[in-house]
Amino acid sequence: MNENTNTIDRLRRMNPALGRASEEIVQQDLARGRAAAAHAHRKQAWAAGGIGGFALAVIVAGGAILPALHTGASLQASTADTPQAHTKPALQLVSYTGTQPDGYHLGKVPAGFTVESSNKDALILAPAGATDLSGEFVDRIVVSQQGGFAYSKDGRQVTINGEPALITLSVDPDPATEVQFTTGGHTVDIQIWPTIKLTDQQIIDFAQSITVTGDLTTSAG
Amino acid sequence: MRHDREAEFAEFVRTHRPALLGYAMLLSGDSHLAEDLVQIALIRVYRKWDRVRSGTPAAYARRAVATTVIDHSRRPFVGREVGMALLPETAVTDPETALDPELVVALQQLPPRMRAVVVLRYVEDLAVEQVASILGCRAGTVKSQAARGLARLNSILAGSPTAPSFPLIATS
Numbered sequence: 001m002n003e004n005t006n007t008i009d010r011l012r013r014m015n016p017a018l019g020r021a022s023e024e025i026v027q028q029d030l031a032r033g034r035a036a037a038a039h040a041h042r043k044q045a046w047a048a049g050g051i052g053g054f055a056l057a058v059i060v061a062g063g064a065i066l067p068a069l070h071t072g073a074s075l076q077a078s079t080a081d082t083p084q085a086h087t088k089p090a091l092q093l094v095s096y097t098g099t100q101p102d103g104y105h106l107g108k109v110p111a112g113f114t115v116e117s118s119n120k121d122a123l124i125l126a127p128a129g130a131t132d133l134s135g136e137f138v139d140r141i142v143v144s145q146q147g148g149f150a151y152s153k154d155g156r157q158v159t160i161n162g163e164p165a166l167i168t169l170s171v172d173p174d175p176a177t178e179v180q181f182t183t184g185g186h187t188v189d190i191q192i193w194p195t196i197k198l199t200d201q202q203i204i205d206f207a208q209s210i211t212v213t214g215d216l217t218t219s220a221g
Numbered sequence: 222m223r224h225d226r227e228a229e230f231a232e233f234v235r236t237h238r239p240a241l242l243g244y245a246m247l248l249s250g251d252s253h254l255a256e257d258l259v260q261i262a263l264i265r266v267y268r269k270w271d272r273v274r275s276g277t278p279a280a281y282a283r284r285a286v287a288t289t290v291i292d293h294s295r296r297p298f299v300g301r302e303v304g305m306a307l308l309p310e311t312a313v314t315d316p317e318t319a320l321d322p323e324l325v326v327a328l329q330q331l332p333p334r335m336r337a338v339v340v341l342r343y344v345e346d347l348a349v350e351q352v353a354s355i356l357g358c359r360a361g362t363v364k365s366q367a368a369r370g371l372a373r374l375n376s377i378l379a380g381s382p383t384a385p386s387f388p389l390i391a392t393s
Contacts, residue, residue, distance in 0.1 A: 003375040007324075011343035014247075014321050021238035029234045030227060032260060033267025 090197035093205055100213075104143065107209025110196060116140065142176075142191045143210065158200060160207045167200055179203055186212040230270050234263060237279050241286055247320075247340045248290040250329035258293065262286040283341070284355045291333045327377040331370055338363055339370040 021029075096106040101118030109125060116126035123143040130139060155168030160181035167179045176191040177198075190207060192198060198206070241262065245255035262285035266278060273281040328336055334356070341352040342363065349367075353360045 003379075004371050007371055007374050007378065008343050010321050010324050011339065012346060014324065014344050015243075019239050020235045023235075025238065026231050026234045029238070029260070029263045029267070030231055032264050033230065033270075036264045037268055 091202070093198075093202050093209075096209075103212065103214030105211040105213050107211075108206055110141070110198065110202075110206070113141070139193050139195050141193070141196060142189075144189050144191075145186055145212065156200060158204055160204055165207070167203060177203070179207060181207050183207075183210060184212055188212065226270060226274075229274055230267055233266070233278055233282075237282060238263070241282055244283060244340065244345065245286050245290060247325065247328060247344060248287065248333065248337055249293070250325070254293070258286060258289045261289050280351070280355055283345075284357070287337045287341075287356055291337065323378065324374070327374050330377055331373055335366045335370045335373070338366040339374070342367045343371075 091110040091112075093108045094111045096109045098114055100106060101115045101123050103118060104123050106115070112127050113125045114128045116124045116130065118124070125141040125143070127139060155166040158165050158167055158179075160179070161183050163182050165179055165181040167177060169177055176193055178189065178191045180187060180189045182188070188207070188210060190203070190210075192203070238259065241259050242255055245258045245262075246252055249255050249258060262282055265285045266273065266282045269281065270278070328339065331339065337356060338352060341347050341355060342349070347355070349360050349363045352363045352367075356363070
């Protein structure tokens with residue numbers, strides 16, 4: 001009990017912040033909010049129809065509203081981190097013929113890819129013969145189950161398994177094309193390292209070929 | 222009307238941003254990441270401002286920060302983080318900011334949701350029901366997570382060396 005009291009006292013004495021934000025910071029937050037709101041309006045207009053492919057290009061070009069995470073840089077509207085729809089695939093999807101991983105059934109994989117590891121946290125696909133990077137995800141595809149929280153609301157709307165899904169570019173801490181979708185009541189997250197060039201249709205086909213078969217835990221810290 | 226809305230949001234940021242940043246720092250253990258997460262949270266607050274302005278925008282913002290931190294920690298690409306041996310520099314805006322270095326390091330060893338419960342319940346001194354509302358869980362969950370979190374902190378602190386002698390770094 002004394003231990004608890006002491007720890008609670010120490011926690012309560014901590015004062016993580018005092019004062020007020022500077023005017024410069026306030027204006028930057030306002031600008032980011034305005035940019036996000038404008039982006040949402042454009043997306044709604046596109047979703048309502050009648051604007052067509054040009055609007056899609058505008059939305060994609062204006063989509064980079066997330067901060068450049070881990071850089072500490074101020075948020076700027078930029079096309080640099082925007083998910084790009086690949087039109088010329090560098091890879092083909094092929095039927096997966098290897099041993100099925102724990103927790104998932106894979107129907108298709110990018111040609112030359114194999115299951116590197118599979119556990120309750122994540123299924124990792126890597127090029128056959130790839131060097132073990134001990135937890136790094138360079139040149140890899142990571143499939144995991146998520147707790148249902150969508151990290152980003154900005155990206156390209158697609159349909160996977162008859163349900164709306166979003167293809168985004170995550171930038172934290174490494175860039176990756178990411179899509180979350182549902183299958184059999186599970187929310188699945190796929191992260192694709194940017195060197196792996198798949199079209200949106202290939203990403204959709206790959207996602208739709210995945211079935212959750214195991215009683216895995218959701219990805220959690 | 223738009224001017225009023227913007228002015229209200231700006232004042233909210235002026236008043237609450239430093240606390241949100243400190244909260245995010247305690248939750249994430251990384252000052253740069255905390256800044257990014259607060260930026261994301263404030264974007265969400267701005268977009269929902271018409272709805273939250275008449276309620277409790279500070280609670281909404283705390284929830285946005287907490288869910289962003291927790292979700293960030295779930296992502297496989299960041300799931301292999303190692304525990305900190307040393308306290309990172311802290312992004313704070315005032316030299317009077319008071320953090321307990323040993324406790325900050327110990328907090329980072331708790332799972333994200335448990336850490337959020339402990340920070341909200343004891344650092345922010347919120348009631349169980351308020352914490353439950355912010356984190357979107359039941360009061361019973363808050364109680365159990367707070368109890369387990371304290372026990373884990375006690376265990377960590379009991380096994381850790383004395384508080385590091387280096388000072389917190391305050392950056393403007």
